[in-house]
Amino acid sequence: MQIKGDCKGLYGSVVVPGDKSISHRAIMLGALADGDTVVYNFLRGQDCLSTISCFRKLGIDIEEFDERIVVHGKGLKGLRKPEDILYVGNSGTTIRIMMGILSGQTFDCVLDGDDSIRKRPMDRVIKPLRQMGAVIDGRDGGFPPITVKGSVLKGINYQMPIASAQVKSSILMASLYAEGETVIYEPVKSRDHTEIMLSYFGGDVTISGNIIVSRPVNRLQPQIVDVAGDISSAAYFIVAGLIVPDSEILIKGVGVNPTRTGIIDALLNMGADIEIINKRIVSSEPVADIRVRTSCLHGITISGDIIPRMIDEIPIFCVAAAMAEGITVIKDASELRVKESDRIYTISRGLRALGADVRETHDGMVIYGRPQNGFNASTVKSFKDHRVAMSMAIAALVAKGETTIEDFECVDISFPGFIEILNGIRRDI
Numbered sequence: 001m002q003i004k005g006d007c008k009g010l011y012g013s014v015v016v017p018g019d020k021s022i023s024h025r026a027i028m029l030g031a032l033a034d035g036d037t038v039v040y041n042f043l044r045g046q047d048c049l050s051t052i053s054c055f056r057k058l059g060i061d062i063e064e065f066d067e068r069i070v071v072h073g074k075g076l077k078g079l080r081k082p083e084d085i086l087y088v089g090n091s092g093t094t095i096r097i098m099m100g101i102l103s104g105q106t107f108d109c110v111l112d113g114d115d116s117i118r119k120r121p122m123d124r125v126i127k128p129l130r131q132m133g134a135v136i137d138g139r140d141g142g143f144p145p146i147t148v149k150g151s152v153l154k155g156i157n158y159q160m161p162i163a164s165a166q167v168k169s170s171i172l173m174a175s176l177y178a179e180g181e182t183v184i185y186e187p188v189k190s191r192d193h194t195e196i197m198l199s200y201f202g203g204d205v206t207i208s209g210n211i212i213v214s215r216p217v218n219r220l221q222p223q224i225v226d227v228a229g230d231i232s233s234a235a236y237f238i239v240a241g242l243i244v245p246d247s248e249i250l251i252k253g254v255g256v257n258p259t260r261t262g263i264i265d266a267l268l269n270m271g272a273d274i275e276i277i278n279k280r281i282v283s284s285e286p287v288a289d290i291r292v293r294t295s296c297l298h299g300i301t302i303s304g305d306i307i308p309r310m311i312d313e314i315p316i317f318c319v320a321a322a323m324a325e326g327i328t329v330i331k332d333a334s335e336l337r338v339k340e341s342d343r344i345y346t347i348s349r350g351l352r353a354l355g356a357d358v359r360e361t362h363d364g365m366v367i368y369g370r371p372q373n374g375f376n377a378s379t380v381k382s383f384k385d386h387r388v389a390m391s392m393a394i395a396a397l398v399a400k401g402e403t404t405i406e407d408f409e410c411v412d413i414s415f416p417g418f419i420e421i422l423n424g425i426r427r428d429i
């Protein structure tokens, strides 16, 4: 993909596709509910389509219409043994949360994914699920393919060693099949869409601070789920609107669940002109419109609790940091090393190719903002990582000349239509 630089301004309003995390969960809980769940604004990105494909193989009828998806749920005990392996493509969320669901079934199955998934650690999920009684294994102790033998589960008390919504959600799904209560202690609060949606579907979940208690229920109630716009996708336009001169963008209908808004808090601390307006609740999740205008940003340090609240946005945050005055330091973000790519390495490498001064540390980066000669166009790798590809596209807007981003089609994993929306608000195209 070629991206023309020297962008003269971005102007207008955009609507980003539905939230990836919420879309996955709507299919999963819809499949386990007794009856039809209707999902509006479902994200038709490859990751969520992988979730649909896995549940179809498990015997769930899922119909796709233009504006909605209908999941014909068969109840907690309604899944049937698949005839094939369950292929999750590039989606960590699909494989990890499904491991929890499949542990409590009465049949065996195998989960596998692409080259990137085969390198991602699954022991973080295997360990607590085994404590619950699951019979589950991975290649070399913890990598896909994963085999799951359905078994009888019991509730556990689990202190999570890392903040991970995928691990938490996998345990919560298994808790639906476990005898007794499951208690999860999170070191730092991670996104809570599973807890919110489980309650919405009639599950028995209580949350107090970082402690979540779940008890099994006899049935889940099907629902209408209107998926909020994905703040992770909105983040590319938020940063673009801040760093491209003469810009003003309104992003409509974005999910602003506080466990996801770390990127907004971090950018506000850098001096960003961001307004959150028209706040409302949609299907139990907070949603708002976000207005951004070109701003003079300055460097900051981010670490600790804010990191899980913006984990997927750190690549695009690095682009903002590289355009800010002064130094930005990112700490406590070693989880980035086990995403679709090692994002500490891949985003540092991409930004350096455009002329930024970025140094890697074991758990983050140090970014010396505003390179003297500005950004200069180059050919950069996406490493087939959708978040790196889109972050580089935004950085390319403020480079001199035309940047080439390799393997750009990977953006379809989370944001089909990204480039069309971006070109639609460029004043110079």
Ligand SMILES: O=C(O)C1=C[C@@H](OP(=O)(O)O)[C@@H](O)[C@H](O)C1
Pocket: 020, 021, 022, 093, 163, 164, 165, 166, 167, 169, 191, 311, 312, 335
């Ligand atoms: O639960 C989820 O939907 C997700 C959780 C996060 O992963 P971790 O749980 O590994 O932090 C995030 O990076 C991923 O894109 C989506």
Ligand SMILES: C=C(OP(=O)(O)O)C(=O)O
Pocket: 020, 047, 090, 091, 092, 093, 094, 312, 339, 340, 387, 414
């Ligand atoms: C890490 C991501 O997703 P997943 O873990 O589901 O592959 C992401 O979308 O940035």
